[in-house]
Amino acid sequence: MAGRLRRPAAAALGLTAAGVLAWSTLVERQLFTVRRHALPLLAEGAPPLRVLQLSDLHLAPWQSRKIRWVRALTALNPDLLVLTGDLMGHRDAKAGLVRALAPLIESTPTVFVHGSNDYYGPIVKNPLKYLAEPSRKSTRTPDLDAAGLAAEFTNLGAIDLNNSAARLVLRGTRLELLGLNDPHIRYDDASAMRDALATIYAEDGVDGPEPESLRVGVVHAPYQAALGELLDDGAQLILAGHTHGGQVRVPGVGALTANCDLPTAQARGLSVWYDAHRAAFLNVSAGLGNSIYAPVRFACRPEASLLTLEAPR
Template sequence: MGNSSAFGRDVLLGIGLVAVGTLAWGMLVERNAFTLRNVETKVLEPGATPLRILHISDLHLAPWQKAKMEWVTSLAELAPDLIVNTGDNLGHVNALPALRQTLSAFQGIPGVFVNGSNDYFAPEFKNPFTYFAGPSKAKSVATRLDTASLMDFFTENLGWANLNNSAASVTLGGRRLDFMGVDDPHRSFDSLSRMERSLEALQSEDIIEDSTPELTIGVAHAPYQRILNEFVSLGAEVIFAGHTHGGQVCVPGYGALVTNCDIPRDQVKGLSTWHHGGHSAALNVSAGLGTSIYAPVRFACPPEATLITLTARDS
């Protein structure tokens, strides 16, 4: 009986040590193991010159996160053709000066952006186990952030196009790309009708000017299926999204436990293909660069930015 009790204690002690070690790894090591993911997708016309797009998402930046700031700033050395920012930049009520310092290195590089909920509201504590019941719910009262100043920095200082429930054209060395985007679907801030009207206005200009875009791209913070389906229906050939954190805490060999939206679990991060209505688009969902300051842990899901190279289809 004594040996049995001792064995039971040893098992519990072992489990406890593994749990503590896993938590320490996720909080102290992996959460700061910033990774650049390089991917390629063939979506351009045969013979077209490749385009390099840097996808940044879910920084959840706090003023004291100097290592993250320095790593993100260093990405400017990649000299991408375009930057796509899919939201949740702010992770603290006083994070805006730190964000300006971090992203100012990208000044002069064309870009587009949409907002996530943490570009409007400060982070709040949430019971992590509630995520297993479905997408997280917002509290009725939340601390507002200075969203207007954030968007002014993006548009006026960096020159990025605001795609919140809107559409815009970006010209890169004489090559025109058309973008459509929505405000945060997770908070139901999206308006597909407003976005579609803006896209129709761009397409009307095409008829008048007898020009067409080389590519049409959809951008959203949260990859809800209704948003992805609408993008594909409206002709998007590439889609960018974030929000999921790639699951944030994953099981090796199994993957994400939750997605915090209705996207299938096997498409919670990385490059895949989204099909709808007989059409398809390349879909890149970023696992993001941060976490909430109230849940500072990642496991089997390192923080990331993505350099996605758009190349020509085979002739």
């Protein structure tokens, strides 16, 4: 009797598992969406700024649907485009990536930083290792043309923020943008970033931040040390990616890993990062892609982030 009861239960469990696998590999990872937030960061009376953040495309040459979806984002009319790395997902992805992003970069002020997967092509890995520790790369030789990708972007008009800084005036608001290269592979250099900002101040003939300027930090992997460096430099908003939002989330629980030392509760979406003296909004994009060797997303749709910065109401 017990055996006859167990067989239907096992069959139902098997069907459920097959359904979850089919959904997460064939359907959900193609359901691109725009996650929207409004942040009260601008001075009183300032017109709103729309910041579009794209991260972790992990683009492969054959992903034409993703390319078309990204190209269509020009309809959002953002005031600023921020690319937070891991855009490459294949050694032959550069041409497709430029095709996807060129309409946005050419029409929108754009800044970018690299992620580890803009230096290293994807390889087969045991996904369970992500639950034990971050997948930091320290022994492989970079095999992707990150410098060529940066050159393509800058030729289109984008600003390279890898361990660098920039100042922009958008709709009357002055932005100071601070960027770090990827802490995941220990390419970040906060001293170089600060030197770049000091050089900009000297060239502009100012001593430091101007009143009512907004300071934005940009980094691929939201390691706590990197977030602390950006807080130390007065960032009021920090934009990051890398985590894929956990990629596979358990309903009611959330992400099981952030693939860095960020608390998993902050692995996707908007939160606040703070220390004893300062605080900043932190937006961690769940990104638009996945490794070609881990084509799965569950309870974690691929996303772009549209942040509307506005004056307090």
